[in-house]
Amino acid sequence: MVRSIGILTSGGDAPGMNAAIRAVARACLNKGIEVYGIEQGFKGLYDGSFIKFDRRSTRNIINQGGTILRSARFPEFKDEEVRKVAISQLEKAGIEALVVIGGDGSYHGAMRLTEMGVNCIGIPGTIDNDIPRTEVTIGFDTALNTIVEALDRLRDTSSSHQRCTILEVMGRRCGDLAVWSGIACGVELIVTSEIGYNEEKIIECLKISKQSDKKHAIVVITEGITDVHALAKKVQAETGFETRANVLGHMQRGGRPSARDRVLASRMGIFAVELLEKGEGGKCVSVVNGHLEGLDIIETLSKPRETDFGIYEDARKIR
């Protein structure tokens, strides 16, 4: 029977992480399990930055973006000697198991620790929705709604000035933010790494729009594909559309978590504690066919994230 659990948030922050922290803490306390917040991800584990939680420690955070435990990039954690120090810090504090909230990098850290004898459960916290074998990650829904609001605003000014607007959104390895927001906002073109980048095709499509007397156009594109400002200049020169590029950036990371993210995070937090109670480790909490499951982390990380190309098809059908 596990007596003491630590929680940490690692990698990129995502709205809803606080709701997950709260759920883990409350589920533990309700079961009589001690619970510690670990600050700044694996860095805090190495430094021994632990805060013993009581019920009040997680009050008023369910609706807050970011993470009260803060996050950090700590590449040193790949080194086994560094992890040994972290484990000795856990032993000193009597923490027997961990819940790690983060992306696939954080899952690797959780896996390494489990291999060294500390049971860890991963919870997917990343706005990009880029974790394999889970239908959704914590933060995706909130970030999506932030993008939708931005695109709606851009549509107002874009149509008033008869412009083409290009919006770059996050999702370097997974274009879900672009595809979902693109459909939700009825944009002209969606460009992601899954579809591939074909500048000629983009310009051709916008030229046809302009010639068919369309008054404005919106293109949503994921980060890391091309320089959107340079693309805007080319589009303007070749299509006759006055074109502006916008990069939404870190705005997408912040903000109050949506109701969906709060519920998902709360349920995943409870589920993670239940897995640790059963003595399980090296697992991650995933949504499979709408239900929570505890899947093996190694197997999960060895799989590519499956792209739902059906949604791209649907986007094309209603362009």
Ligand code: ADP
């Ligand atoms: P994310 O979890 O969002 O993918 P990162 O890739 O930055 O973010 O990973 C978060 C942290 O996880 C890293 O800063 C590092 O401390 C730890 N980590 C990443 N990869 C490994 C690994 N192979 N072994 C051990 N720890 C790792």
